[in-house]
Amino acid sequence: MPLNPSFFCCFCQWLGRIEGGELRRAAGPSCRLLFVVPWFARSFNSPADGLAGRLKGEGCARITKSNLGEQEMKKRYMTGWAAAAVLILGTQVLCAQTTQWKIDPMHSEADFAIRHMGISTVHGSFHGLSGVITFDPADPAKSGVEATIPIDTVDTGVAFRDKDLKSPRFFDVEKFPDMTFKSTSVRRDGDHYDVAGNLTMHGVTRPVVLDMDDPGKPEIGMDGKTLHRGFTATTKINRKDFGLDFNGMLKSGDAVLSDEVKIEIDIDAAQM
Numbered sequence: 645m646p647l648n649p650s651f652f653c654c655f656c657q658w659l660g661r662i663e664g665g666e667l668r669r670a671a672g673p674s675c676r677l678l679f680v681v682p683w684f685a686r687s688f689n690s691p692a693d694g695l696a697g698r699l700k701g702e703g704c705a706r707i708t709k710s711n712l713g714e715q716e717m718k719k720r721y722m723t724g725w726a727a728a729a730v731l732i733l734g735t736q737v738l739c740a741q742t743t744q745w746k747i748d749p750m751h752s753e754a755d756f757a758i759r760h761m762g763i764s765t766v767h768g769s770f771h772g773l774s775g776v777i778t779f780d781p782a783d784p785a786k787s788g789v790e791a792t793i794p795i796d797t798v799d800t801g802v803a804f805r806d807k808d809l810k811s812p813r814f815f816d817v818e819k820f821p822d823m824t825f826k827s828t829s830v831r832r833d834g835d836h837y838d839v840a841g842n843l844t845m846h847g848v849t850r851p852v853v854l855d856m857d858d859p860g861k862p863e864i865g866m867d868g869k870t871l872h873r874g875f876t877a878t879t880k881i882n883r884k885d886f887g888l889d890f891n892g893m894l895k896s897g898d899a900v901l902s903d904e905v906k907i908e909i910d911i912d913a914a915q916m
Contacts, residue, residue, distance in 0.1 A: 657698045742780040745873055745913035747773050747791060754793050756896040758883075759902035761894060768800035768809075770823075777875060777913050779859065784837060786828040793823045813890045820846050825854075839877060848886045854879050854909070862915065872916040 664856040760766045776792030797814045798806055827841035828851075839854040854877040862873040882903050883889075887904040893901035 666760070669857075702755075708745045720761070721749075735752070742778060742786050744916040745777040745875075746916050748779065748872070748912045748914055749774055752913075753909075754777075755910070757906045758792045758904070761900055762898050764808070766800060768798060768804075771797040771799070773774075773909075773911065776916070779873070784830045784832045787837075787839075788827045789824050789839065789841070791824065793825075795821055795823060814888055815846060827899070843886075845886045846888060850885050852881060854881055855860060865914060873913055875911040875913060876909065878906070881907065883907050 674857040696750070710725075715874070736751060742883050745846075749772045752771075754770045754773060755767065756769070757765050757767050758821050768791045770800040772794045773791055775789065777789045777791075778787050780786040795817045797812065799807050800806055800809070808816055823843065825841055827839050829840045831838050835858050837856040839856050841852060841854070843852040859873050859875050862871045864870070865872045883905050884903050894900060
C-alpha cells in the first residue's frame with residue numbers, strides 16, 4: 645500500500661503532543677518521526693508500558709505481560725519493529741521534499757574583491773539582499789533561486805569611494821538601483837552545486853554560474869522555532885561584460901583596476 649504523507653504528518657503531530665520536547669516540535673511534522681520511531685516500536689514491544697498504557701485515559705485497557713502468551717509477545721515484538729521500519733522509510737521520503745527559504749537581509753551579504761593598481765586588492769560588500777531559494781537535495785533540478793541586491797548598499801569602507809561607485813562612472817545607482825540573479829538550472833557536482841542563471845547589473849544581463857557549497861543541515865533560529873539554512877556561493881565576472889568600463893591608467897601603462905571581479909555570496913535564509 646503506498647505511503648500517505650498526510651497520514652504521517654497527522655500521526656507525527658499526535659505523537660508530538662504525547663512525547664513533547666522542544667527538539668521534536670522544532671523538527672517539523674515529517675522529520676519528527678525520527679524521534680518517535682523508537683517510542684512507537686517500544687509501544688508494541690512492551691505492551692505493559694506501551695501504547696495501551698499511554699492511552700489508558702482514553703478508554704483502552706492496560707495490557708500486562710501475564711495475560712499474554714509467549715507467541716503473542718513475539719508477534720507484537722516483530723510487528724512493532726516492522727511498523728518502525730515502514731515509518732522510517734516514509735520519513736526519508738517526506739524529509740527529502742522540496743523546501744523554500746526566504747533570504748534574511750539582516751544576515752546576508754554579497755562580497756566582492758578587485759585588484760587595485762596590480763599591487764593590492766580592494767574588498768567591498770552589498771547588504772540588504774532579498775529573495776527566495778528553493779532547495780531539493782534529492783532532486784537538485786527542482787532547486788532554484790531568485791535574488792535582488794540593492795546597489796545603494798555598496799560598502800568598501802571608504803566613503804568617497806563608495807560615492808564614486810554609485811555615480812554614473814560605475815553603477816549609476818539612480819538609473820540602475822538593483823542587480824538581480826535568477827537561476828536557470830541547478831545540478832550537483834560532488835559536494836558542490838553548479839547554479840547557472842542570469843545576472844542583471846547596470847542594465848545588462850549575462851549568464852553566470854555560481855559554485856555553491858553543500859548547505860549542510862538546517863538549524864533552529866534565535867526565535868526557537870524557525871528553521872534557518874546557510875547558502876554560500878562564489879563566482880567570477882568580467883565587469884566590462886556589464887558595461888562597467890571606467891578605468892584609469894598608471895604611468896607604467898597598466899590599468900588601475902582589473903577587469904576580473906571575484907564574488908562571494910553568504911546567505912542566511914529562513915524556511916517559509
